Amino acid sequence: MPVSLCGTWDMVSNVNFDGLMITLGIGVYTRKIALKLKHRKVIEKVGDVYVIKTLSTFRNYTVSFRVDEEFEEFTKGLDDRHCKSLVTWQGNKLVCAQEGEKKNRGWTHWVEDDKLHLEVYCEDQVCKQVFKRVA
Template sequence: MPASICGTWEMISNVNFDGYMIALGISPATRKIALKLKHRKVVEQKGDVYVVKTMSTLRNYTISFRLDEEFHEFTKGLDERNCKSLVTWQDNKLVCMQQGEKKNRGWAHWVEDDKLHLELYCEDQVCKQVFKKNA
């Protein structure tokens, strides 16, 4: 069984976020602001439903899903796109594949060395973020 990703997590590193946002088509002005933000993740599991909240001083984004069930996702406040998303456990990673306008889009969360790792990918860009759990 994979390590629990549930909890509140504070960002400690953010590599290639700009490249990822460029691949999503996010405007230069928004990217400039977004690069200065420190994100907080809150991950909860309520029965068979996962809720992942990404919060910052600029905007918040919440997604809820059941594993292995495709769902419609509108990335409101991010790149404002509709996609079909599917989240599964793959080994020790919670992986989401998003099908829509952008190719090779999705993310993966996993816990390693008491830290939450997140890879965000779109087209040929990969952003790697690391979060430390709040005490």
């Protein structure tokens, strides 16, 4: 059984976020604002549906899904693209593969040493974020 990712998590590090945003085509002014933010992740499981909220003082993004069920995702407020997403468990890692306009796109969440790790990737860029549990 995979470890629970559920809880509230505050960002403690954010490596190569700018490189990822450039690859996603996010404008320079939005990138400057986004780089100053400390994100909060709220991960919940309601029945068999996961809800992941990424919160900041600038923008919020919520995605909900069932593991092993492909779904249509609109990344509103991020890079505003439509893609097909599929989230699976690979060991203790929750992995999302996204098919659409951008190649090699997705993310991976896992818990290690009481920290939530997130790698977000697109094309040749990888952003690595680490969060600490607050609730």
